[in-house]
Amino acid sequence: MLLIHADARRGLPAARPLLLAQVDTALTPDTPILDVRGLTKRFGSTEVLKGIDLKVRPQELVFVIGPSGSGKSTFLRCCNRLEEPTDGSIRVAGVELLAHKVDINAMRRRIGMVFQSFNLYPHMTARGNVMLALRKVLKMPKEQARAEADAALDRVGLADRAGHHPSALSGGQQQRVAIARALALKPELMLFDEPTSALDPELVGSVLGGMRDLKADGMTMLVVSHEMRFAQEAADRVVFMDGGVIVEEGPPSAIFGAPKHERTRAFLSRVLN
């Protein structure tokens, strides 16, 4: 409060308290990478998210499942503000994303995102797709960006496809390039929005394999997906969403083995059979 008074005397605007609140969250190893509180989102008069609270700890893989229209994709897209939340708080590595003065572009490079429809830039090669943000956001010199891009493509097993345009790649390869594009920025959190839903069944495995490798390397991930088998095997925690709220969450064994809520049971029996 003293600081605020001092600011007022110097005639600074009263937006200060928010900034102070931002700084006082000390970063400890236990600080959640993602800390969402009371998140709501309305489109016009429809309330799509009705108060979401979720913490994702470092190196955790959290899986979000739920029927279509449950708000899970909207929730994910709020986590890097591709969708502008109506109210609530989203902290990424301790920084409030919804603060007025936050540099959202600087935060977004710390949050990788992978989309259902890949969204690769069709006019660039795989390497060009990965290099663009390295060059223009991180301002890396060309040679270094190229080396980093090739390293990221190598991590997803596509070193030999670096010079190909997306149209010359299979869906699975395109999605792995998209993962490399996000990965190259060395994000602290990665968001996956139904990453395998647009893939032919025989190509799903290669993308899930890439995600498994990321998990093994200690990446923190929030995944919206219908791949229940993958969730059972790889997730640390499963969150079931329905009607804009989190109905229940827990380890995969609990959610899939002994779901507490009727809605969860009904959903799981629909998708697992």
Next chain:
Amino acid sequence: MDQLLDQFFNLSIMQQVFPLLVKGLWMTLKVCAIVIPVGAFAGLVVALCATSQSRLARILTVPYVDLFRAVPPLVLLIFIHSGLPFAGISLSPFQSVTLAFLLNNSAFYGEIYRAGLESIGAGQREAARSTGLTALQTNIYVVIPQAVRNVLPDLLSNTIEVVKLTSLASVVALPELLYSADMARSITFNASPLVLAAAFYLVLLWPVVRLLSRLERRVAA
């Protein structure tokens, strides 16, 4: 037959007026050199406003585009050259021509770019923004290159129209290609200078027309 040759393909007259027409061609090229690149750039800005997030920008571009697409360029040109002096704004023929064609042209280019920009899915923008690129960087490196490629045939086609449009400048006595040819015609009482001017336009535009059909075939394929 002889009369036809004499009236339309009189080589000695063509030879006489050749230097005059070359000067006219030069003026046509000068107008094009300003109107095409500046118009194409202004059109891009218009299209970016027309598709921008800002409601105000969108609302302001509608009357601009509608007005200059609907008003015939000849009317616009005469208004600027002969109407504006009554408001105390006197422009030289060259200034009037470039201004009129820039206004007309930016609206037409703008509509073409807008179609191109709208052909790019929101996912491209989202992917770029999610890696931390700014809105401007996203436009420059991701959206505009794809948009332009999608409407390249239309842009070229409009460019051909612009070159032909410059012949309207003859009504305000700008000595471009058609004006020079018409002047030569009235001095020589012979239509051959007009045929020569047509040949100039043909030589100038034929390669562009060829390129355009090749592009259109490639896009169709």
